Amino acid sequence: MHDVTIHELKEVVALRGLPDEHLQWILERSIYQELEDGAVLLKVKDPVDVMWILLEGNVSFYMDINGRLVYYFTFSNDEDTGGVGGLLPYSRMKNSPGYSYAIGKVRLLRLHKKYFPDRCDPVPQMDSQCCEWCGMPCREWWADLPGTHPSGSRGLLLK
Numbered sequence: 001m002h003d004v005t006i007h008e009l010k011e012v013v014a015l016r017g018l019p020d021e022h023l024q025w026i027l028e029r030s031i032y033q034e035l036e037d038g039a040v041l042l043k044v045k046d047p048v049d050v051m052w053i054l055l056e057g058n059v060s061f062y063m064d065i066n067g068r069l070v071y072y073f074t075f076s077n078d079e080d081t082g083g084v085g086g087l088l089p090y091s092r093m094k095n096s097p098g099y100s101y102a103i104g105k106v107r108l109l110r111l112h113k114k115y116f117p118d119r120c121d122p123v124p125q126m127d128s129q130c131c132e133w134c135g136m137p138c139r140e141w142w143a144d145l146p147g148t149h150p151s152g153s154r155g156l157l158l159k
Contacts, residue, residue: 002032004109008055014082015053026053030109041100042086048096050110054083057106061085063098072098089116 009015009023030053035041042048044064052059058076062069077083085100087093 035102042096058103
């Protein structure tokens with residue numbers, strides 16, 4: 001297994017500014033994963049029980065709309081998506097509403113939802129930072145579709 005460093009986590013846009021002890025807390029509870037180009041992270045209706053943190057590569061997401069996969073957006077470690085995805089703190093999402101694919105070699109950490117309640121005390125800033133980064137593309141995409149509501153997409157309940 002690859003040893004992920006605090007320095008690598010400091011490079012993740014959504015985690016910028018978190019103290020080293022908070023990043024260490026994340027490292028101690030996360031599982032490292034590597035994916036090759038084109039690998040499927042999630043399929044429609046798969047249970048979603050982890051937040052993933054992108055260390056390298058990109059992840060494209062295609063929403064299932066009436067049985068048709070429609071490009072939604074690409075997660076990257078950038079100012080648009082922040083390098084985090086999957087299940088976020090306070091999310092009501094239970095199952096994947098689409099497909100997620102690795103673009104290029106992808107390295108990520110998976111933080112299981114069982115740690116979300118613990119996380120509030122040791123990593124208080126993480127809630128708002130991650131929800132802010134991941135909520136933006138969701139709100140923008142759903143705002144462009146007539147007759148839709150953001151809670152139907154990824155089920156975010158933002159603070």
